[in-house]
Amino acid sequence: MAEVLLRNVVKRFDDVEVVRKISLDIPDNEFVVLVGPSGCGKSTTLRMIAGLEEISAGDIFIGGEVVNDLPPKDRDIAMVFQNYALYPHMSVFENMSFGLKLRKFPKDEIKKRVDKAARILDITELLGRKPKALSGGQRQRVAMGRAIVRNPKVFLFDEPLSNLDAKLRVQMRTEIKRVHQMVKTTTVYVTHDQVEAMTLADRVVVMNGGVIEQIATPQDLYHHPKTRFVAGFIGSPAMNFMRCRIEQNGVGQRVRISDAISLPIPALQAPRFQSLTGKEVVFGLRPEHITEPRRSDRDPNSEFAVTLDVVEPMGMETMVYFTVEGQEICARVDPGSSSGPGEQMRLYADMNQMHLIDPQTNAVL
């Protein structure tokens, strides 16, 4: 077990810079998830840590040692791939013991370790089978087993659940978390799925366009995004963004979204936004913070009426969509309170949860 440090790491493919000078500290035992849209450089970053991709500039440390020029086998890491990458001609036991055999471990030690990993992953009865006789979930367990037996300093996961169906994905997610709690090895996990990132990570690293947008705990990321990208990427459905103007009236500051809708900025937050008065900014509010007026202590000033375009019942909640100034907005309401499409509905905005974003820098103010 060891910490992983990235210092100003750059990766260029010919002239294209896919990873731009990123720095990242991953302490011992931590579970870090790299998340971002495809092409954001997250997989490349992981592959540079693994040694499968050379780094163009910067330094990578594993356990205090610079590993820039070390081949993958000497970095003491283990990796789980999206398509499992099991050796098709070997049994599960042989797959899991291959790395140990190459490292010349004694036979009884190999057997002990494989048995232990198989018990952790509940695949003991599969040890004699070939990969093609396994289901997707079982293959993924074997791939994890192959990583565990080596007892490496770092686990690397490259979108390990993307090939599984939705139900199995949730199940394996829990499994990965359970295994990490058991073996506590430093883990770097890459995914494009923000739900996976939020549920698994101790800390999430949001990447976009080759740079790190924000590093934070899942809760922090959700409540205090630093950029518009993070605000929009984390959370599902995505945060609503509306152009607005900050106004000052006798009572306090207000966010003017349209001629008909203007919402009060809570007194607690007002001092932060004092300088914005009269300026055009972007107003961000998550769908779950636009609801039917339900709380008794709510501020009636934060209510507004809209005409619904689309209504999507989900069972435990209903998504309603409406348009304000040409921008589509989503709200999350109680199934019982929703009106039908084309009908009027009164909604309440929880302004304590709002974000204001600078339209030029895209930074959350």
Add this chain to the structure above:
Amino acid sequence: MSTATIAARPSLALRARASLRRNRRWALITSYVFLILFAIFFLIPPYYMVVTALKSDAEVAHMATNPWIIADGITFDQFRILLTQTDFLIFFKNTIIVTVCVVAITMVVSVFAAFSLGRMKFWGSGILATGIFLTYLVPDTLLFIPLFQIVKAIGLLNSYWGMVLVYPTLTVPFCTWIMIGYFQSIPKELDEAALIDGAGHLQMLTKIFIPVALPGIIAAMIFAFTVSWAAFVYPMTFLYSSDQQVLTVGTVTSLIRGDVYKWGMLMAGALVAAAPPLVIYAFLMDYYIAGLTAGATKG
């Protein structure tokens, strides 16, 4: 909805199903007709070989008898004389030696070449791979003249060891080419997993690639075997004494004397010579097909 339309429904479905069955039947009948024609066309020469090989010289020479059937009874004399009174067994032995060596050399060279060209991306690897295939497109009927000079210079003229040297110019390019394709169909993550597990390039090749690509390798082996077993132009050009001759040329040159064709023995020789490839195809056919239809390795 009226009762009439309800009643019409099942009959409509039934008719649709019947037409589907009819379509399928016609497709099957057409396939069988053409397959049978094809099979007959390709089975006529072997049939003619068998029939002629089992006749006596007298019957073969008799102009009045029907050449398609054996009228005077089956005789194995042609085979007996061929194996005891001609150099046929020497040709057979030479061919086996040459073929085994050629297949071995081809496989070693091709597997390494295909692995490095298909997997270890390096400067010029793409051009090299295409270049190798292009050399395969130069026909041996053009190559034998310069090759004659080379074989002569090395002093291997009229020696079957010369064939061991020359045949790989035909087999290596093609075998390398099909194995490059096969190796490329193996997921890249497999070698990355092996790299992380601690394998070097040689271990990756021997422990992962060769076992996984076995169908492709066997397909390439069968190809090399066939080329080497059936080669005609090179032995015709480079070998002239019968103790060095191989089956293809040896059978023809020793059994055709001037304008005298020993048809019975020629056919018997052709049959015996065709037996090893037949046996090998029969045993390895599944691998051969799997090799040609590559990509069945999804982990």
